[in-house]
């Protein structure tokens with residue numbers, strides 16, 4: 088059995104195959120030292136590294152990529168469970184190869200988005216090309232830092248398509264976690280070389296040996312694998328895969344490409360296979376991690392390309408680009424992401440509809456896992472029904488819309504995609520088949536026209552210390568989970584597999600699992616088909632008026648408890664108004680829960696004695712601004728956050 092610590096990383100990537108290596112048993116006081124060991128090794132073998140780098144980077148367009156044939160290129164992703172240290176390792180690699188300066192300020196430099204910095208998580212995969220010399224040879228390392236959270240796994244799987252290997256980072260203190268397992272299988276199924284890297288070996292409770300035996304038990308590895316070189320040759324016709332893209336307000340679409348064969352240069356005429364449209368290449372280059380223009384890009388390399396695509400529909404992720412005079416067979420592209428959570432999205436004010444439409448289009452270009460359909464609602468007007476991979480994904484998308492596009496939106500209660508097998512001939516005709524997928528609870532067909540309802544299931548993996556097993560099992564049971572397996576990955580940690588209805592875990596399951604296990608349990612899930620379920624539609628009424636945006640589908644067994652919890656939550660989030668507000672949950676005409684918000688008017692002028700009119704105006708203005716964050720449903724002002732928070736349950 089062999090496995091690798093951070094310090095072997097570059098040697099492994101450069102030698103082109105995975106070499107056996109003894110475990111470093113030394114405890115290292117500061118993790119910087121552990122990286123310093125690597126730097127020392129690099130510098131010792133490569134005295135010219137920093138000077139050769141400087142001469143390359145200071146002159147724009149001076150990088151000659153023709154000197155990196157495929158055997159001098161390593162394209163790899165860094166994958167791991169959330170917070171295991173992917174971005175930190177990427178920072179150190181960037182520093183060691185001179186791509187960024189070595190300063191204290193360089194923390195998570197590849198997490199460029201405001202939302203990533205605020206939440207401290209990676210949501211977007213980022214590429215960085217590094218130059219590295221070894222034994223008088225120059226190498227090009229293309230690193231892709233990926234997100235760890237399950238909601239962003241589509242970013243990981245797309246990034247893997249541009250790579251031949253991965254570094255699977257495992258925290259020496261926490262050991263294997265649920266996303267370690269999920270990410271391992273993504274890389275394994277993509278047939279990539281996998282180098283496990285155990286980091287945080289400096290931590291007091293680090294136990295690399297325990298992690299080693301976990302790796303052995305869970306993955307049963309055969310580590311003597313060869314690091315593949317990128318396929319293709321510079322002599323082939325040009326062919327590139329668009330694996331990511333984003334929209335620049337001034338330059339249009341900037342596409343990230345992996346060149347599968349041939350070469351491309353500025354001024355070339357290229358065709359996108361998806362639309363068969365021809366474009367001229369205006370700019371191309373490397374991401375280091377900032378864009379650095381070059382004259383050409385060659386087979387095996389990863390970079391960006393700008394070719395005058397102005398419309399977001401022109402830049403499809405997964406598309407193939409080729410020279411206009413050398414058509415090639417299009418690459419298979421990517422399997423579309425399967426949206427797991429749907430919600431309505433509406434502008435705060437209908438006049439903002441066109442601006443919001445363009446913002447959503449541009450953001451989905453950068454996040455192709457979001458599905459968009461037009462929708463409309465009586466209370467909220469024209470909008471869209473968007474599909475996301477999970478609730479965090481939905482929250483992050485919403486936050487990005489606000490931060491990057493200055494858009495203010497209302498998001499309605501999320502729902503999972505249910506199915507109904509229809510019995511009514513009229514409905515079957517309307518849906519074009521017996522099976523209807525329902526992503527908007529307001530359109531849930533009545534039982535009288537349905538043979539059976541189906542709900543989406545997931546196979547969940549939970550890893551936790553065995554001391555919490557009892558508590559976790561009761562939580563799973565309360566969420567209609569059915570246990571599939573239970574395996575000890577070492578003496579103290581257990582891996583549980585459960586089949587869950589997606590609806591039961593999508594909103595707050597992970598938060599509860601974390602809090603009941605003092606943060607030690609981790610959770611991941613994969614799709615597991617549909618199962619028949621006894622589902623009913625529950626309406627929420629405000630002062631007797633149903634609020635379409637709060638309608639939910641529930642399992643009959645859970646109707647009462649969910650209705651009660653939703654009414655309680657709404658009572659907490661709807662502020663007192665000038666009249667009493669009755670909040671009711673109802674199934675058909677039967678009310679199953681009720682809460683009341685007492686009448687009250689906040690007199691913001693109460694403390695404003697005297698006659699200073701400007702002060703009074705200011706206070707009234709502030710009150711009016713507060714109201715803007717509300718949505719009027721009937722005569723009731725509902726805060727926009729209430730639509731999402733209403734579904735979060737408190738476990739007793």
Ligand SMILES: Nc1nc2c(ncn2[C@@H]2O[C@H](COP(=O)(O)OP(=O)(O)OP(=O)(O)O)[C@@H](O)[C@H]2O)c(=O)[nH]1
Nearest residue numbers: 118169170171172173174175208209234235286287
């Ligand atoms: N002690 C110690 N801390 C580390 C080490 N590597 C990373 N960290 C810390 O671990 C935390 C998480 O590191 P990140 O690099 O953000 O982890 P990540 O895997 O990129 O996180 P996500 O992108 O959110 O999945 C940060 O506070 C780092 O400073 C290490 O080797 N030793």
